[in-house]
Amino acid sequence: MPSDLSTLRNREIPVRKAIQRARWFLSSFREFVSDANAASARAYKLDDQKLLSAFSAWYRSFDAQRHLARSHRYEFITFTAGLMLRELIRQAPVTVSGDSTGADCPEDFWPEGYLYVKYCLAVRDAVLEQDFHLHEDTAPDLDDLRTWWSFRENVHDDADSAIAFLKLFAGEEPNWSMPNTFVPHHPDIEILARTAPEPQLPARES
Amino acid sequence: MKPAPHPPNPKALTLPLRDMLSGLRQIGLVPEPVAKTAIETLPTPLRAALRDIAGITTEELGLDHPDNSALISNASRALRTGTGSSTDVAKASALAIRHLLTSAPERSALVSETVLALCWSQAEEISTAAALFTTEIVKHAPFGETPGLPSEQSSASASQRKHIAATLCIWLLAERASSGIKESDLLGIASTIAEDLKSATPQIWTTPSTLQTALTKSAARI
Numbered sequence: 001m002p003s004d005l006s007t008l009r010n011r012e013i014p015v016r017k018a019i020q021r022a023r024w025f026l027s028s029f030r031e032f033v034s035d036a037n038a039a040s041a042r043a044y045k046l047d048d049q050k051l052l053s054a055f056s057a058w059y060r061s062f063d064a065q066r067h068l069a070r071s072h073r074y075e076f077i078t079f080t081a082g083l084m085l086r087e088l089i090r091q092a093p094v095t096v097s098g099d100s101t102g103a104d105c106p107e108d109f110w111p112e113g114y115l116y117v118k119y120c121l122a123v124r125d126a127v128l129e130q131d132f133h134l135h136e137d138t139a140p141d142l143d144d145l146r147t148w149w150s151f152r153e154n155v156h157d158d159a160d161s162a163i164a165f166l167k168l169f170a171g172e173e174p175n176w177s178m179p180n181t182f183v184p185h186h187p188d189i190e191i192l193a194r195t196a197p198e199p200q201l202p203a204r205e206s
Numbered sequence: 207m208k209p210a211p212h213p214p215n216p217k218a219l220t221l222p223l224r225d226m227l228s229g230l231r232q233i234g235l236v237p238e239p240v241a242k243t244a245i246e247t248l249p250t251p252l253r254a255a256l257r258d259i260a261g262i263t264t265e266e267l268g269l270d271h272p273d274n275s276a277l278i279s280n281a282s283r284a285l286r287t288g289t290g291s292s293t294d295v296a297k298a299s300a301l302a303i304r305h306l307l308t309s310a311p312e313r314s315a316l317v318s319e320t321v322l323a324l325c326w327s328q329a330e331e332i333s334t335a336a337a338l339f340t341t342e343i344v345k346h347a348p349f350g351e352t353p354g355l356p357s358e359q360s361s362a363s364a365s366q367r368k369h370i371a372a373t374l375c376i377w378l379l380a381e382r383a384s385s386g387i388k389e390s391d392l393l394g395i396a397s398t399i400a401e402d403l404k405s406a407t408p409q410i411w412t413t414p415s416t417l418q419t420a421l422t423k424s425a426a427r428i
């Protein structure tokens with residue numbers, strides 16, 4: 001599954017701004033689906049209209065809560081990626097032909113859902129890398145098939161739970177009770193202090 | 207059985223010749239293959255003139271044809287600055303409206319460049335030109351049934367007219383520099399974003415400055 005997003009990264013504007021423009025969202029998602037088709041034996045089919053409806057719904061949700069970010073941008077980036085995942089699951093712009101019975105990995109179990117999660121994580125990682133100089137590692141839950149059973153069942157009943165699952169897949173603490181409300185916990189300065197490399201002592205001269 | 211349609215008396219119509227020819231093609235009195243064949247038999251200067259006023263050339267080129275990019279850029283600049291050729295604005299707008307109507311039931315609806323040009327002339331040189339152009343289009347509906355000609359098609363509703371007009375202006379206001387994206391994609395995006403204006407307060411359609419702000423903000427999301 002691709003995760004480079006060169007369409008978003010190679011712009012004159014930062015990724016966090018580019019993703020707010022429908023044209024770059026559309027281009028990057030098309031690129032992502034095209035790469036997925038090239039790398040897989042499956043046929044991923046994209047419906048542009050549904051994708052744009054997902055973008056529009058995501059933008060409205062994002063815009064309504066962006067004022068809450070302020071000094072909690074790190075946490076808001078993951079929350080925003082979760083909002084995007086929710087709208088992609090709701091609008092279902094990608095269809096994949098084939099049977100998922102007997103699947104032994106998340107990508108086989110739910111190819112569309114796996115593509116949505118990977119795209120949202122790729123956007124999140126690109127923003128964190130650019131704005132916070134952080135390189136995120138994949139959380140173990142992303143490849144756990146039992147988590148994916150729960151994920152698929154839960155989002156079927158309540159699409160908002162996709163926001164909490166995205167946090168889980170990103171290795172953060174999910175808010176299961178009110179996933180669609182941004183509740184900041186740690187200011188950026190605290191997160192940056194935690195993730196900063198240990199200062200290296202200069203080597204003692206003998 | 208429906209009675210056969212009767213061609214109207216052209217003297218009784220106030221439409222420009224171009225719209226009348228398009229209208230006749232719309233209801234199938236002059237099918238396009240017949241019109242094309244007939245036009246090809248004419249001397250070159252007359253052939254070119256008739257091809258133009260019948261709208262055949264423009265429709266063949268389509269929104270994404272490279273020959274239309276300068277026209278669309280000029281119209282886009284006109285809407286953003288409030289100053290520009292009414293011919294460019296009308297032609298680019300007609301291209302976009304035809305494209306939008308292609309997937310709608312009004313597939314062969316008449317799009318009047320003349321009325322579009324008149325709509326632009328009402329809005330030109332005003333700071334809220336895009337908003338006024340939008341409301342003029344909603345008011346005069348330069349697309350739909352040809353007046354005076356029999357048609358089985360129903361006219362676009364007020365809500366559809368507003369959506370098409372808003373889509374058109376959001377598309378024209380969008381930034382084009384170095385985007386590398388097709389015009390039809392930009393128009394598709396504008397159409398989706400224009401849906402949001404449906405849930406906006408009705409006042410935006412009566413206050414030009416509010417509508418101008420809404421259109422500009424929507425275009426910035428493209």
